[in-house]
Amino acid sequence: MQTLKYVCGSTGDEISFEGPIYGETMPSLRGRAWTYTLGARTLTGVAWQARELTLTVKAVDGETQLDRLRMLTDHDVLAHSRDSTISGLLRVDDVWECRALITKSEPQSITPRIIETQLTVTQLGMWRRSLPTVTYAPSDPDAYQYLDHPYDMDYDYGPPSAPPVIAVDGLDPMPFRMTIYGPCSNPTVTIGGNQYRITGDIPGGARVEVDAVEGEKSVTLVNAAGDRINWFANAHRGAGLDSGSYIFQPLPAGRAEVSWPGGYTFELTPVEERSEPPWSAS
Structure with missing residues (x-):
């Protein structure tokens, strides 16, 4: 995974996490989790379900892009609440995509040049190409x-x-x-x-x-x-x-x-x- 973007599901606008908002390694994005029920010697009800994960990003002189990210992601959340087929996309290397919404942003530190914030991402689908x-x-x-x-x-x-x-x-x-x-x-x-x-x-x-x-x-x-x-x-x-x-x-x-x-x-x-x-x- 070399590049990551958020793509607004309603407008197609993109936000890159390669600068001025930087996502760095984003380890939680690389994980996976299946749901299942444990039996005596087996698993039942195996399925892939939506999950929440957190991404820490840093904006270097990126206040304008943070405002734009907020505008696009809020728009997708509200649109999804009216029509569940609408959502944003996370796009990796311009090839792999998954449906996702960014539902929360919690600033961790604020300096004159760098803002660090933790994003809560709801991953709604598997990765696809x-x-x-x-x-x-x-x-x-x-x-x-x-x-x-x-x-x-x-x-x-x-x-x-x-x-x-x-x-x-x-x-x-x-x-x-x-x-x-x-x-x-x-x-x-x-x-x-x-x-x-x-x-x-x-x-x-x-x-x-x-x-x-x-x-x-x-x-x-x-x-x-x-x-x-x-x-x-x-x-x-x-x-x-x-x-x-x-x-x-x-x-x-x-x-x-x-x-x-x-x-x-x-x-x-x-x-x-x-x-x-x-x-x-x-």
């Missing part, structure tokens, strides 16, 4: 135009092909973000045995965005004019996780075949999660 987006497009019909023969055969010729796949590195399934582009009707994508199905017509120039990240789950139609329409009710959720037709089913670890009827293009972005930010560059 978006992996490279994979685009799945219909086959190119031009690839076949030179394969015709002056006589008929009992079988068709075509360029060799392998079924498309999605490769998820790591040991655990990953959430994802998916974008399906129109025109198409009732699109269905099958990945590793799960069907991701949406009922409805997606016009040309429009798209549907599926966000399967915990705490952000949504299905949104974006029309050609850029208007965003809630399509959550149009998405099939089956009987929930592992039911075989759950729109938010995480991508399986390893390689999984991807299939769809064709005729439309969609994009898939795996989202890696971890309980603490990386110690090494990755």
